[in-house]
Amino acid sequence: MKSKKQLIFLSLAIGLLLMLVKFIAYFITHSNAILTDAAESIVNVIASSFAFYSIYLSSQPKDQNHPYGHGKVEFFSAFVEGVLIIIAGIIIFFKSIYNAFYPQEIKDLFDGSLLIGLTGLVNGLLGFYLVNRGKVLNSLTLHADGKHLLTDAVSSFGLMLGLLVMAFTGLNWLDSLISMGLALYIISNGYKLMRLSVGGLMDESDVNIVENVIKQLSINRRPAWIDVHNLRIQRYGDAIHIDCHVTLPYYFDLNKVHAEITDIDKIINENVANTELFIHTDPCVFQCCHYCNVENCPVRQEPKTKEIAWDIDNVTKNHKHFEVI
Structure with missing residues (x-):
């Protein structure tokens, strides 16, 4: 978490410096397009300030009022940043x-x-770095701030080319046209950022994480794990909460059930970063026999006749697999 704070503070400090440079450029040229870019820098600074606070808040430990922690504030931070951009x-x-x-x-x-x-060069380098660190640290706030800076860099380079064209051609009416184009580009990126944050606040499923979890379960699948269903994933900042149902042979005693669930938890935590897993166990029923992999099962009612691969369709449904096939 200390690394996140340092990165967002770096973004804030550089944002203040670049905002000053852009306003100097405006006072030199009186270009409305440059004023456009400078005005967006004010948004960058405000957004980075809010992001710094959100990272501080998300780092606070779980408490009685926030049993899942404070990580959701990062989605709210990204939403506010998107609104400010728009x-x-x-x-x-x-x-x-x-x-x-x-x-x-x-x-x-x-x-x-x-x-x-x-x-533009400074914002591009910093934005690229923040996006990559955001992926490594599972931080939507760093990712959003980096995306914002990359957007600012693209608009700055576009503006620079427009200014050079104006300087060579004398077509000063391009100033307002360039400014309007940059404004539409800024609005578009603000909307994308808002859409991403709303998805997180609404617990929209992250397909990449779901598929990775299913992949790890499939690779390490054991005969006693008859099926996995009702898999759900929520993100709270950099923490990932996973819950699912696992069907086990109904004659397993509590110690055996606990051992199997512990192994599943270990597999997921070794392969998916910063996860908290909640598993509900279901006893098997005789309708599971035709796809059950348990050898020498003492209660089998019919032979195994079908192999059911685990995929996003059957693992996320709230039914044992014989009910969804």
Whole structure:
């Protein structure tokens, strides 16, 4: 968690510095497009500040009021960042329309484009680093902040090219057009970030994690694990909560059941980072016999006639496998 705080603090400090550089570029050139980029930097700083607080809060231990921890705040942080991005984009878009009818004198475009290109390079490198660290640390906040910075870098490079075109051609009316295009790009990325955060807050299933869990269970499958069903996964920040039902032979005693469940828990925790597993055990019924792999079963009613592979369709259903095949 200390690493997350350091990374987001680095993002905040660099964001403040780049915001200052962009406003200097605006005062040099009086370009509305540069003001657009500078205004988005204000959003970057606000978003990074909120992200820093969310990482601090998500690091707090579980308590009586938050038995699953505080990790969900990271989804809320990403949602707020998305909203701020969209608001900034809308304001920028309408200001661009205003300046199309009431343009300002633009000057020193070469100097302005150089400063904007420099900020784009720094944001791109930092954004790429944060996205990768966010994946490693399972942090949506770092991932979202990195994506935001990459968006800012792309818009800055696009702006730099536009400024150079204006400098060579003298077509200053492109200033408002470029600004409007950047605003639409910013709004689009804000929406994507909001969509991602809402999915997390609504416990939308992460297909990649579900498939990885099923893969690990299939690779390490044992004959006594007759089927696995009602698999559900929730994310709380970097923590992954998994619950499922496992069908075991009904004649297993409690110690044997506990041993099998402990082995499943160990397999998942060794192969899926930072998981907490809750397993409900179901006793087998005679309808399971035709796909049960237990050899020399003392209560088998019919021979095994079918092999049922575990996949996302049957493992996530709330039924034993003979009910969904």
